[in-house]
Amino acid sequence: xxxVRTGPRTAGRGHAAAPSHLDALDGLRAAAAxxxxxxxxxxxxxxxxxxxxxxxxxxxxxxxxVPVFFVLSGLLLYRPWAAAALTGRPAREVTAYLRRRxxxxxxxxxxxxxIALPLLNPGPARHVWPWxxxxxxxxxxxPHPWWGGTGATGLAQMWSLVVEVSFYxxxxxxxxxxxxxxxxxxxxxxxxxxRRGRRLLAGIAVLAAGSFGWTALEYYPHPELWFGMTLPxxxxxxxxxxxxxxxxxxxxxxxxxxxxxxxxxRSVAASPGMCALIAGxxxxxxxxxxxxxxxxxxxPGLWPTEIKTALYTIVAAAxxxxxxxxxxxxxxxxxxxxxxxxxxxxxxxLGKISYGIFLWQFLAAYAFFAVFHLKTGFTGGSYNAAxxxxxxxxxxVLTIAAAAASYYLIEQPAQQFGTPAGxxxxxPAGxxxxxPAGxxxxxPAGxGTGQAAGTLRGREE
Numbered sequence: 001x002x003x004v005r006t007g008p009r010t011a012g013r014g015h016a017a018a019p020s021h022l023d024a025l026d027g028l029r030a031a032a033a034x035x036x037x038x039x040x041x042x043x044x045x046x047x048x049x050x051x052x053x054x055x056x057x058x059x060x061x062x063x064x065x066v067p068v069f070f071v072l073s074g075l076l077l078y079r080p081w082a083a084a085a086l087t088g089r090p091a092r093e094v095t096a097y098l099r100r101r102x103x104x105x106x107x108x109x110x111x112x113x114x115i116a117l118p119l120l121n122p123g124p125a126r127h128v129w130p131w132x133x134x135x136x137x138x139x140x141x142x143p144h145p146w147w148g149g150t151g152a153t154g155l156a157q158m159w160s161l162v163v164e165v166s167f168y169x170x171x172x173x174x175x176x177x178x179x180x181x182x183x184x185x186x187x188x189x190x191x192x193x194x195r196r197g198r199r200l201l202a203g204i205a206v207l208a209a210g211s212f213g214w215t216a217l218e219y220y221p222h223p224e225l226w227f228g229m230t231l232p233x234x235x236x237x238x239x240x241x242x243x244x245x246x247x248x249x250x251x252x253x254x255x256x257x258x259x260x261x262x263x264x265x266r267s268v269a270a271s272p273g274m275c276a277l278i279a280g281x282x283x284x285x286x287x288x289x290x291x292x293x294x295x296x297x298x299x300p301g302l303w304p305t306e307i308k309t310a311l312y313t314i315v316a317a318a319x320x321x322x323x324x325x326x327x328x329x330x331x332x333x334x335x336x337x338x339x340x341x342x343x344x345x346x347x348x349x350l351g352k353i354s355y356g357i358f359l360w361q362f363l364a365a366y367a368f369f370a371v372f373h374l375k376t377g378f379t380g381g382s383y384n385a386a387x388x389x390x391x392x393x394x395x396x397v398l399t400i401a402a403a404a405a406s407y408y409l410i411e412q413p414a415q416q417f418g419t420p421a422g423x424x425x426x427x428p429a430g431x432x433x434x435x436p437a438g439x440x441x442x443x444p445a446g447x448g449t450g451q452a453a454g455t456l457r458g459r460e461e
Contacts, residue, residue, distance in 0.1 A: 022323060022324070022343070024343040025075075025323055026343070026351030027343055027350075027351055028068065028320065028342055028351070030347050030354050031347070032068035035063075035065035035068075036065035036066065036361075037361050038059055038392065039059060040062075040156075041059075041392040042059035042062065045381065046376070047383065047385070048295065048377075049378075050382075052385070054287065057288070057294050058287050060287075060295075061286055066160050066237075067312045067316040068320065070163075070241065070316070071237055071241040072320060074238035075241035075320065076241070077167075077171060078238075078245045080175075082200065082245045085175075085179040085246075086193060087193075097172070098172075100415075101165075103414045103415055103417065104411070108355065108411050109161065110135060117152065117155070120152070121147075130146065139158070139159070140159050140226065140230055143224065154362045161358075163229065170231065182203065193250070193253060197250040197261070201243055201247070205239075208243075211234065211236035212236075215305055215306055217233075219301070219305075240313060240317045240320075244317075244321060244325075247265065248265065248324060251264075265325040269336070272322040276319075282311045286312065290307055291308035291311055292304035322336065322339075323338075323342065326339050350400070352407065353404050353406070353407045354403075355403075355411065356402065356405075359403070359406065365395045
């Protein structure tokens, strides 16, 4: 488990702090992983290859889990840079950040590649280039790939990991540029914080809006569909998380007992039902042809792609925001029921192993189809809704088992390997002492949202 943390800060007076880890974000990650698994089961069973009514449309849009993942990454990873821009803290140490990211992502991913490439793609596995592409996460940049769809058999979901890793690599540059832009507002008083906050959000908004322009390059002047699986057209989803991080840091640093940014965060956190309604309406529109075809073997045009991106942005923002702004200070209302459900033991565990769920799901699915001699939807298999549900449940169980084994045998040891002696989860010795994983004690009193700026913790995946 990795943490996002910088030094302590006191902003405001007389407010007792609370643990800054938000368990609901772990549960939300588990829900996103389940949505992605659902849409892949729908494709493998052929359920989303034919129009089976609203149900198959909803299953085909389970890829909504991808923007939720990206928003969570932007939220958790950008927060230290947001703290540097708004509070003047030292910027994050880039070398250690990249090392932790590599140890978190690569070992388990390489294990999947070492199995899937030779076992499910034996012909290409006899050549160097496929290994080079997949081991170094370069496959998205091949304009004439040797595989069909979004990737090699058993590795099709990894296109989004390529985008995620691209964001990891450019985030230090984006963070430094946004900090420079925000700090040009100057000022160290209350007004300076507001000016820097507004400039920071304006810079993030420009990054987000640029995604729509980049998407046009996927289709004009010539179709280059591979470009749609790169970071620039999808940066808007990370930018939403970055904006949430900036607002939460701003609220934590805001002076006084109840400033406007803090009130905004509290209002959003107290309105999960309204946020769910907004997300549900946007998702319902996305489950129509206006956001492109249901079928995975059809390529949408420019405008359906732009509309789908916009709708998914609304859904992901509305889903994540109320949990990102959950109250963390004495005197605020208790966490919402939805946050308590997502933060309960089972969702937290599934969130902890969610990266493995993402990695191993296709291998688990193909193993299930092979053992029971079933045909996939791409080889003539056809199943009704009840059969799809039964197959999906079986694949989910296999995937969770593989993910748990991956976490304890590969991911956790790799992270411990990258943790210097005398530290816990990459923290200097003494910053986490004896509490359950995912809590932070000793926050200074009066930190606004109950978090020192830059201390929101969650599993970065």
